[in-house]
Amino acid sequence: MYRKGETVKVVAVSGSPRMKSVTESLLNCFLEGLGPDTSITRFYPYRMNLKFCQACWHCWLKTPGKCVLDDDMADALLALDEADLVVLASPLYVDGFPGAVKAFVDRIIPLIEPAITVDAEGHSRHRRRRMHHQTAVLIATCGFPEVDNFNVMRSHFVAMCKNAGWNYGGELVISQSGIARVPGVFDEKYLLAKKAGQECRLGRISNETMESISRPILDHETYRQVVNASFEGGFRGQASELLRQALNGDKKALV
Ligand SMILES: Cc1cc2nc3c(=O)[nH]c(=O)nc-3n(C[C@H](O)[C@H](O)[C@H](O)COP(=O)(O)O)c2cc1C
Numbered sequence: 147m148y149r150k151g152e153t154v155k156v157v158a159v160s161g162s163p164r165m166k167s168v169t170e171s172l173l174n175c176f177l178e179g180l181g182p183d184t185s186i187t188r189f190y191p192y193r194m195n196l197k198f199c200q201a202c203w204h205c206w207l208k209t210p211g212k213c214v215l216d217d218d219m220a221d222a223l224l225a226l227d228e229a230d231l232v233v234l235a236s237p238l239y240v241d242g243f244p245g246a247v248k249a250f251v252d253r254i255i256p257l258i259e260p261a262i263t264v265d266a267e268g269h270s271r272h273r274r275r276r277m278h279h280q281t282a283v284l285i286a287t288c289g290f291p292e293v294d295n296f297n298v299m300r301s302h303f304v305a306m307c308k309n310a311g312w313n314y315g316g317e318l319v320i321s322q323s324g325i326a327r328v329p330g331v332f333d334e335k336y337l338l339a340k341k342a343g344q345e346c347r348l349g350r351i352s353n354e355t356m357e358s359i360s361r362p363i364l365d366h367e368t369y370r371q372v373v374n375a376s377f378e379g380g381f382r383g384q385a386s387e388l389l390r391q392a393l394n395g396d397k398k399a400l401v
Pocket residue numbers: 162163164166167168169170236237238239240241242287288289290291295323324
């Protein structure tokens with residue numbers, strides 16, 4: 147997908163409000179995997195001066211391509227227009243994208259044209275003003291144990307790609323983030339995120355990597371027990387003992 151020696155322009159959107167974000171740790175590994183000749187511009191919707199789209203349609207009808215709002219999105223739109231790869235890293239909030247991430251994505255309207263056209267699947271679309279090949283990858287984490295918690299977000303992301311004129315480049319969705327900060331527990335996920343970055347650079351993230359990174363570490367019931375125990379005293383005492391047993395002793399607890 148990317149020619150050798152060519153600089154790949156990446157926009158990385160880090161969608162957690164937390165300073166110690168698990169999602170961002172995975173994003174960092176993915177970006178590292180992309181390797182050299184990569185120019186990365188990061189945006190943090192929760193830390194930006196980011197207003198909501200006002201639906202005034204100035205960017206379509208009065209000042210084509212230019213948003214009337216004066217905030218940090220101006221820089222993001224320039225970067226998004228130029229990008230070869232958009233990496234959307236987001237925690238799952240109430241089964242979807244967090245408010246600030248959605249507010250960020252809603253603001254891409256100046257990049258697309260008002261005219262309604264028809265895509266290859268016969269579906270109504272707006273074209274990008276400046277059409278060029280752009281790929282988007284989703285990296286998402288959630289606190290519940292089951293991977294199907296991402297179903298709504300995954301469908302939304304696929305639809306979002308079509309809406310924004312991005313080629314869908316794959317998704318890394320990781321549940322059980324409640325144990326992510328226990329030393330060593332997420333190490334394999336970080337390695338797989340880096341591998342996904344390497345694969346992405348070479349063409350596409352393999353299904354095997356996407357499946358492996360999504361595989362839950364603990365069975366659902368053990369995870370619930372460990373996390374519930376951690377609410378009282380953190381990962382010391384009972385929570386740590388349950389986790390240790392699950393990871394080392396009772397192999398049945400491993401999925
Ligand atoms: C407001 C809010 C809503 C959440 N909703 C869900 C949810 O619907 N399902 C789920 O599994 N986790 C949910 N979580 C947990 C986060 O998805 C999880 O902790 C995530 O991995 C945090 O990522 P971060 O460390 O990058 O911020 C929610 C967390 C918050 C703060």
